[in-house]
Amino acid sequence: MGPREVEREERDKRQEHARREVVAMLGALEAHAHQAVELTQAALRDPRPGNLAFWRAFRAKIDDFRALVSLINLRLPGLEGARADALGQEFRRLDAAMLTLYVRTAGVHFRAMLDRAVLPLVAHDVLRPELALLDEALARLAGGEEASPRLAASATAARADLEEVLRRVPALPDFDEPDAPADPPRLAARDGLQ
Template sequence: MVWRRGYSRSEIQELLSAIERQAAEAVRLADRAQRDIGHDRFSSFLDFRRKVEEVRALLTLTEERLGGINGARLSDLRSEFERMDLLLMGMMARATRGYFASMREDQVLPIGARELFEPELRVIDQTRERLGRPQYEGRVLPMVLEDLEATSEMIRKTINRAPALPDFSDSPSPPRPVKRLRTLGRPIRQ
């Protein structure tokens, strides 16, 4: 038996307010990241991504809580959530596109940039999937889909020219424990 707590209207409103606050902070961080890319600083992008993940977590939590409530009881909050969700996905898509668009073709990328930007492709795919849900049918602005597509292409180009983290392993597979145990007893050369 699964026990499900009923959530009050004020709790859902509190979550929606928290989403708005976090989204405003994400926009501020996106602007900073876009300015910093001109100076070859990538740490601002990490701050932006962390904030986006916080917003996404709040969206997921709010959606879960709305799903556990009688449909007629809080339909106005559900429609407000959907409106906000669409707005935020569009805003994040535009901010991410702006960041990658401001990156120069000849810009030197730090080691590990590939691993930094690869998760962005997954986020874009998840956003497309989310926008394809039935409740958003006909409500998604074409500009948002264009932003996602253009950003995906820019990220792929960036990843193709970005250096990966170095591989310091001796072999493609990790050593077996038996081999390590045999070498433990060997004296260290001086």
């Protein structure tokens, strides 16, 4: 076997390894998507709508999904051939489905939170990062392959509901701020305490 054949065989092995890696990651993406759907369905049956514990579990699945998306985005450009195109299409389908699930779930969840008389104190700090994620979703839905005016309207409504939730619940104080006093104020001697 000549040097060209050896080089081609090595390249084919790398391609096959990369393809298998992407296939495994796509399987993991699909599993995370199914788990996120199950969480959403369970939350819809929950007698306490707008449950923050559900949102944390759902967001953990979304974060795991997004991490895998980043890895796949790094691997896909290195693949060649018809199999690579099919894997790319499957990846884009799953990513679009998860975007739709996130936007719809956020809309239902934040609307339910607005209807609650009492919101958890930590709601502001837990939910504030969602503004950036909804903005990202809106940008994706505004143009390109994923353009969807109806879903963009849902994302806009979810963002408005979230902003209202954030207005209703104050942020917790950050005791690590440099402006915060190092020691709590002492009671004056005139108050009878020393």
